[in-house]
Amino acid sequence: MRRDPATTAQPEAGPNTRSAAARGNDDFINLGEIIAVLLEYKWLILAIGTFAVLVGGVVAFVSTPIYRADALVQVEDKKSAKGGLAALRDVEAVLGDTTSVAAELEILRSRMILGRVVDRLNLTVQAQPVRAPIFGAAFARRYAGLEPAPPMFGLSSYAWGGERIRVERFEVPEGMLGMPFLLQVGQDGGLALHDEEGGFVLDARVGESVSANGVSLFLSELVARPGTKFMLTRQSQQQAISQLRERFEARERGSSRVRGSGVIELALHGDDRAALVTELNEILNAYVRQNVEYRSAEAESTLAFLEAQLPELKGQLDTAEAAYNEYRQSRGSVDLTLETQSVLRSVVEADNEIVALQQKREELRQRFTSEHPQVIALDAQISRLRNRRASFEGNVSRLPETQQVALQLRRDVEVATALYTNLLNSAQQLRVARAGTVGDVRVIDSAVTAQFPVAPRKALILLLSGVLGLLGALGTVWGIRALRVVVEDPQTIERELALPVYATVPASKAEEGIERRILRGRGGKGELLAIVNPDDDAMESLRSLRTTLHFALLGAESGSVLITGPAPGVGKSFVTKNLGAVLAQAGKRVIIVDADLRKGHINKAFGVPRGLGVSDYIMGKATLEVIVKPTAVENLHMVTTGLIPPNPSELLMHPQFANMLAALEDRCDVLLVDAPPILAVSDAAIIGRMVGATLLVARAGRHPIRELEQAVKRFEHGGAAVKGFVFNGFDTRRQRHRFGYEGYHYQYKYKS
Template sequence: KISLVAAAGALSGAFTAVEYPNYSGILNVGFSAGEPEQAATILNAILDNYQRRNVERKGEEADKTLEFLEKQLPPLKARLEAAESAYNDYLREHGTIDITRETENVLTSIMEIENELFTLQQERETLRSRFKPTHPKIRSLDGLMATLTGKLRTLEQQTEALPEVQQTVLRLSRDVEVNSSLYSRLINAMQELRIAKAGTVGNARIIDYALPPTFPSAPNLRKTVAISILLGLFLSFAMIFLLVKLRHGIEDPDEIERALGIPVFGSVPFSNTQRKIAKRINRRKTRVRPLALEAPDDLAVESIRSLRTSLHFLLLEAGNTILLITGATQGVGKSFLCVNLSLVLSQAGKRVLLIDADLRKGHLNRLLGVEAGKGLSELITGEAERDAVLVQMQPQGLDFIATGARPPNPSELLMHERFSNLLHWGTKQYDYVVVDAPPILAVTDPAIIGTHAGASLLVARADINTLGQLDESVKLMKQGGSNVRGIILNGILPQRGYRYGYRYGYRYGYRSEGKYVDTSESQR
């Protein structure tokens, strides 16, 4: 034996009902079973039971309504008798009193509203047996009743301007007329309900009973094979399309400028030497030096030197010398660019403050070969002083502040006044303040920092990031109150340098012949 719940679940899973044609009120029902006769028998039993319950439910609703009306009848009759008695007594005492047409109109309006309120009250009591007070139907009735009650109060206020005698006559007449009308309607409603209950029929009718099916409904071999073929083709095309989309990242700086209207300040080629350095860092090797120190004549470093010149003129027009560097996504090389750009700036005789503001996954200390310790998060929370977190690097002129401990609320810390004060202090003490921020598509931190920066740069990885990602990144920064002033395209393969202009293409050509010649062509 199985439980009632399990049996109901099994029946529900095998039962189907679809309205066909649409909006016709006709249901096409079906039931799946192991044997044709069993399927037809169970389905017909479900239909008969549904029709029987439909009739019973109609009768139950009539009983509840009739019970409510029967309870209302005695007190209503008593109110009617009391109203008639009071009205007759007043007339005997004061004689016949004429009332104006205006008073008659007010009386008629009051009676109509009282009747409507009574009807709505009946309907509400009927619905309460089926729904909770918060149900939309009941709340709708409550709204209508409140509106009518307001109109009734307005009419009652109008009667206050009438002479006292007419007010009394109007009130007594109203009580008689309203209670008489309600009493008559209540009697009629009860009679109609008794008649309806005696001949109760449901509003559901069985058009055709089920017959045992001739053919099985499942499995449909032809349909299964056809669906399998179509699904296989769809998945194949979807996989091909996905692979193409994944591989179709940006690779042309001119394409970026045309699409976004933002200049590309530099294109940094892929560096095999940097890849080896990254492997040593991942293996936690000691004495790891950044690329600008390890291989100062590497093509990537030369491109960053070209970028240094562009940034010099960019920050001359900015409000301050704070440079924010972020990326659309992680893994685009923004931290690599922050470290090596700071180094080439300091090598040019500039005082540079490098801040790792990626309080979630910052790791500039590993790129610089600095031990982890207290940093920006402790400085903002007041757990450490500025001098305690400031690390002087070699060559001289470059100071560094690491992230410190991972806080639970990075965004809130970056909005703290101490962070703003640190940046302001940096602009007074250094020629450049370079801030490494987390990816903008991942968190809102770059937009927060960008409000302090004189210029914000977005790093994109060739063949990885798409134009859509860059466009969304620019929009997010703008929504946060910071405009992206330029884009750095990182990780371009050398052969594509020839293909897409002279940003570092000529330099690569001269370098391959064993000699480097600095020309103005390399800056273009």
Template structure:
């Protein structure tokens, strides 16, 4: 090993981390280009998975309806505004109405009306059955593939109008099997047959000392087709519906409320939304009608008493006039009478209102407290007016009081009677505070899955996954591909960088399959291949590699198997021979040597026979199809290859061939796998270390170089093989092994 190699190699541990911190955009781009087919494959796979999902996923539809809450208006018509104002009717706030729409009261009525507690559905073939049935068009039943008649394949319809079971069977699955002639069988959760009944008739059967009641009005299915029948808990269905129904207000304080529901059945989505709106409107109307009925009941109680009081006041006034004669009031007394009548009328109305309120609230309620305060103020005013009355003459006082009673009674009775008649009309024609603006219709468009969005997300995820995999694989490899790093941190010159060859891959495949071909040497099959051009550059650099060497014998080795050292040996020898040099190749790997396969020559006799003394040198040298190129194969696998290499015959053989050939190239086993390379290298003039781009961490290269140095090998430089891109990221790791299991 040249001077300075060891210190340079030791510098790896101090400088390589700093170099690894630099971000090279060109190197990152090269990594992406190198892994472009992996990225494309990941994107295609992701799109295929998304397409399968879109084909199998159940479509989700969205139905909506609009409800208007009238703000600041009475629920009654304009001609009854005074009556509505008298009883304090106000339009409810939209926020409260939205909560009412989601209430168990409204949703429970919708659940009961649509019988949503009963779940009946055909049984489909796992995974693909539902999707196939969904794509079936027409009312005819789809034929069952492969004779699987127990599953539904399209066109099946079931309508259950009544399903009543004992409480302990709520939520458990019953199986219904379509039969011949419009009949069906019902199987309980334990698998026992419960009943065999016709469609359209109510069927009853005893079930655990209780009764099961079932009526099916529509059953369109092939005999033998199975259906799932479940009676779910009403509370659970309402809770599920509360989670699915979305209620929002359109605009700010617009009073327009939107009810939205998503479902896999487009018609059911519309039916449920419309039923919710209908039940909400009904409860609103019922509430207003009940309020009017309550006020009518109150007036029914009050009218007879007011009428009796009015009749008594009129009788008293008539008796006084008959006894005393006609008495006229002065202008001042007449004005005072009008004020007293107005105050008394207001007090009476407030007392009636308080009596109505006390039926709903406690005396401490703010509404009752306000009414009490108003009554107190009016009573104070009435006392003042009464004091003024006492100042009148006795006759006028009496006539004034009699007329006041009659006047107050008449106005009160007339007003209550008028209100009574208006409330009768209101009760009969109550519309409520809300109205349905737009009813839900069966939606045509699919909400989920969103095909463009799903495919776009799948494409992005596929590309991201592919990019991530490429960079992760690059990080896990931890190998280097930059010749500058090898020279900088190991002090070993890189004599050539051999590019990756697609043609060589095809040749290797043919060689493994033993396909008919004269030879599998890339330099002969395609002399213009970029990899061959790289080896021509190596041929030129060999002059400097062997400069000052003891012999023209060159060892080509690598840290581990599978790095391409045999490929380099074969094609470099071919390039040298094509330039007019006489070249000998020696397969020094007596364990797994394969150099002979490239030129379609037998493995034996070879090096093992020569070193064992069984064959002479002339008997083991074989010609090839390349002029001036000859080969010594590895021979039969010996029991101890390393011991044969230590025999003097090996050194003598190298001395002989060195005199007879211009170049002698020896392909050896991996350095880190066995000791053979170190033994062979001591008898050679120089050695080249073949590295595969992006495979070896710097520590591994340094370890291989150190082992050769300790064995006394003249390691002159490196050949970087199988370079796929101009520059790539690099890294290193410590966990490599020395298992020798490939060429």
């Protein structure tokens, strides 16, 4: 690698080689580099972020608000006493006959409940006013007038708020279920119904039932302006139930520690606050009604079984009492001993339980087979009770014969009495349940709708849109930087092209202001950065270039320097005119030749008219004394382009142009020649063969390294050599970047 003395004198241009530690730092994220890139693209980031927030605001404005209505229902967690044997708690424990909340949740979501709601509220018919696209629904929601809103933007066929419609009946053929129909209000209050293809179906009026073409329609209310359109749709019951189920939620309320609370929370979502309360209350009513109806039907079934058993048990009780009384009369008054009474109680309890379980088994056999788990459990318990009773029989056999007979007869009386009494009480309870006064559920909280919508969350939408906009902006910047693989550091040029960078010129905001004033025609004589702001950082860099220019001319046959660039807009003219000024301020005799015969404009910076110049001298229309014009800077003269020719390349190849450069070199210490970009036209390659040194001006963040390499090759192919580079527009806030190659294309046109 070559080390250039000019770059070593400049603090902003680093050395030609780097230490191992510096190379190692490339593997880490450079915060300063990131901040510099963000500052460079701050307006793009701000624009994308603002646009994203605006889009989020529009989405939040037009989004339909979704409300939530909720209610509470309690499901009693108790034994099913309606089964006919409320006194037998041990049997119920075996059967597990308790109310299941999970089952109740499924019942709430079933077609049985939701279908009743759909039929009662006529949810199979949907009637909505036709709104204007995008913003129509948003404007209609915010209208609070009692009468229909006037049309906006002259769109009278759309509904803008305040419209009401109630369809009592809308019947269509089965093939038209789900098909939208268009209902338009006429000027005289009449209504015209059309199908989705615009075909006429029927005429109607509010309060009149009409039928035509297989369609039947009856409207009880309609408030709308003439010309307003409504969309009518008749769905199947299954479709309406599915839509209602999608908006409906049911879950058991309770914490993770407390389960089985028996309280069910119901919720319904939708965009109509008033309709939500009506629909959810109807779900509650349908659920409570079916629960009572189910309990009444269950009681009716069990009661029929019990009423069939009561006469038989009454007969058994009468027979047992008669036998016991007859035995006592025949034997005299027979008193049972304490031991016999104890055995009697045990036998009676066992017999009562066995008989009760057998009756329960018969009741279950009406619904289940003998292999059902509940029936098998009853059989096992009956078997255990029979074994227990058999042990009591052994105790009875040891009693005197008189006591044995009295005990057996007394046992029959008590067993029959207990069974008959229990069944009689159960039958009375079931008669009450059958009357519909008993249910397992009760409504704790009726339906109520929240004041504010639960969705969309507008603040969250705006926040997310801002975050997504920021991420999108950063992604865009990353994409631009990834695609625009350009040279940002002078060391890249020295490393890749093995050519020295004689000066690194920082970007100058003062120069940008001067250029704008000159282009607007407001720049005066001496409007030059070297004069109006000599302490600018860019001028300090050009002074260092003045010092090192001697090295660029070593071994050259002439003292002239060509300054050009790979492409337009890199600042070659800025470097030429200000370098000439600082050389003149140092006491050098300097002549600047504006050889850009297509778009030359250096004369504007010095306030010198174009007049006669290079083209005029070559064509023999002016002498050297005439074309060399003084400037406001002492020791600095310039030669303007003169008349813009139609064939600049051919004119520069004329021997007279080379003679002019040689003659001008004899009149000055340094001759600076400004030429067009080398990649745009071939003029610079022609001039390069006639000067002592060629300097290429490269702009930071503008060129891929392959573009600079191509520019150097153009000079080599033309028989000239590039001595080095001037790196212009360097951003001192940014650290070095690593880039690659991207394609480029320029146009360089004649200026009339």
